[in-house]
Amino acid sequence: MNLAALRREPRTPLALVRRRRAEASALLSSVPARATIALHGTPLLLLDPERVSRQYRHLRRALPFVGFHYAIKALAHDAVLDVLDEAGSGFDVATGEELAMLTRRGVPASRIIHTHPIKKPAEIAEALAAGVRTFVVDNDVEIEKFRGAPRDTRLLVRLAYRSPHAKSDLSSKFGVGPFEAAHLVEQALAAGISIAGFSYHVGSQLDDPTRFAAAAADTLELMGILERRLNVQFDTLDIGGGFPASYDSESAGIEDVAAVLRPVLEPHARRLDIIAEPGRVMVADAMTLVTSVVGVAERGDGRWYYLDDGLYGSYSNVLTEDVHPLVFSERDLRGRDAANHRWATLGGPTCDSSDVIAREVLLPELQVGDLLVSPTMGAYTTVTATRFNGRPFTPVVVVGRGATTGEIAVASDARRVAIV
Ligand SMILES: Cc1ncc(COP(=O)(O)O)c(C=O)c1O
Structure with missing residues (x-):
């Protein structure tokens, strides 16, 4: 054949x-x-780890201005981490255990983001001690946990976008709407904690490229409104994961998703650090x-x-x-x-x-x-x-x-x- x-x-x-x-x-x-x-x-x-690095290269080619952080929850295997580390990929962790897998192998903390919206205080302390600086929050209790964190700590507010088409709609457990997001930014500012930007996850195995584009456009619009209203400047947009894989039917490919995301994101690529946390599509x-x-x-x-x-x-x-x-x-x-x-x-x-x-x-x-x-x-x-x-x-x-x-x-x- x-x-x-x-x-x-x-x-x-x-x-x-x-x-x-x-x-x-x-x-x-x-x-x-x-x-x-x-x-x-x-x-x-x-x-076959070669297929993982091929997917990483594919993502990089399709969205060259995006910094990809592999969500290691999808498959936390040494051979996968090896090839992605070698390729220069960033990594996304959700727990202290996942972080330890990376620090043990010498992955620099500057390439690791921690995106679980709810964390034990001890876990935050450990991640900060390891040098991780980018974290996700979606409520005031979580923001409070960062009082006294190093000045270069970068908090992203997680937004929720309903994804009825996705196999796993992550917005039902985490994330906030635009009004609550605005309130959280104000609250953080009042506590002297700065918010670097926003993150979201459109839903896992989301076979609908238009939803990726809509979530990016809506988030960019919200960022503009809040920047003007609160006189702040955000510098990071995290577009999450969700890229689908073809199981028993052909799903949208990386190119299909990238084709609708590029025109929305590219005009902002100079001003913003645009990052993503793909898991499934990589492995x-x-x-x-x-x-x-x-x-x-x-x-x-x-x-x-x-x-x-x-x-x-x-x-x-x-x-x-x-x-x-x-x-x-x-x-x-x-x-x-x-x-x-x-x-x-x-x-x-x-x-x-x-x-x-x-x-x-x-x-x-x-x-x-x-x-x-x-x-x-x-x-x-x-x-x-x-x-x-x-x-x-x-x-x-x-x-x-x-x-x-x-x-x-x-x-x-x-x-x-x-x-x-
Ligand atoms: C915060 C976060 N980032 C990234 C991912 C990876 O998503 P996916 O495997 O759909 O790309 C998940 C999946 O649950 C997640 O919860």
Whole structure:
């Protein structure tokens, strides 16, 4: 299959499935992946860090005046942090633990922003001591926590934009409207705390470029109004994350979002430090899950296949985010049994009835031990997995250019497996 030709195909649902199938097939027949699966068994997450740096370069090309800070909550894996650190990316953290992952590896604090709107005072103190200066607030109690902080501390007020189209509408938990935002800026000024600008998150997996542009335009308008009314000057606009990934249907690409954002943002790029916190779009495509069938049953609603990973494990994105990664069988990828397909339900491995990964999946006749492959499993998968039923975390193994074929080292923490 010619991958370059497939990439030029029109963006139809079928074209996406064909592209993903070609990628999964190429991966599964590669020597490192085969060796890894043979050595390690399943379930297994195969991570290609080169795809992460490719996405970073893509974002930089599309919006060259934006400073990107990878939201490490999406996939906090060493190999991902390595390639992004090397590429000069900034990082976005939400907790002291995420910050420690970066400081341990020597990432300068000047490249780290802390964007959780609610933080323990001790966590703020630790972040300030580490040298982090950019933080997000969305209420007066949080602003008070910064009384006495170093003068170069930069607070961003988080705005809320409702995102009914997004898979995860983050405005229901955090952020304020324009009137409350104005009040918070005034309150901060009165307390001698300066506000550097504003941040927002349009909603995660938001497949609607016009919402990105509208949020940026509305925020810039609010900034202008407040600057005139309060006689202040803001210098930072944080446009958050939200860029979508293509799971089971083609979503807007980086270029589509950038095309509507550029004309809104570019006129302000000289005056403002424009930053972003993408998570999902950087890593979603970089990881592939390999599972195997552990059970087959004929039930009232048809054929069921039970897999060795599920909603409480790597497919936690299905449960928490309502995204639906494609599932291919190795038999299909190898072109076997083409005529013999039927609809099936895919159950996860835990002993409860919620753990159903997908229904109505068209699959060939499968047997215990057959492999299944899900692409687009990089974001919010291993990081949100649990150990329900005592099941271990699915190991992440680095393949592709980020790894050398050789001995596979399995650390005691199963999340940190790498080819060395
Ligand atoms: C504050 C903040 N920044 C960035 C992100 C990353 O968003 P996404 O993965 O949609 O790009 C999130 C996701 O929850 C977030 O809460």
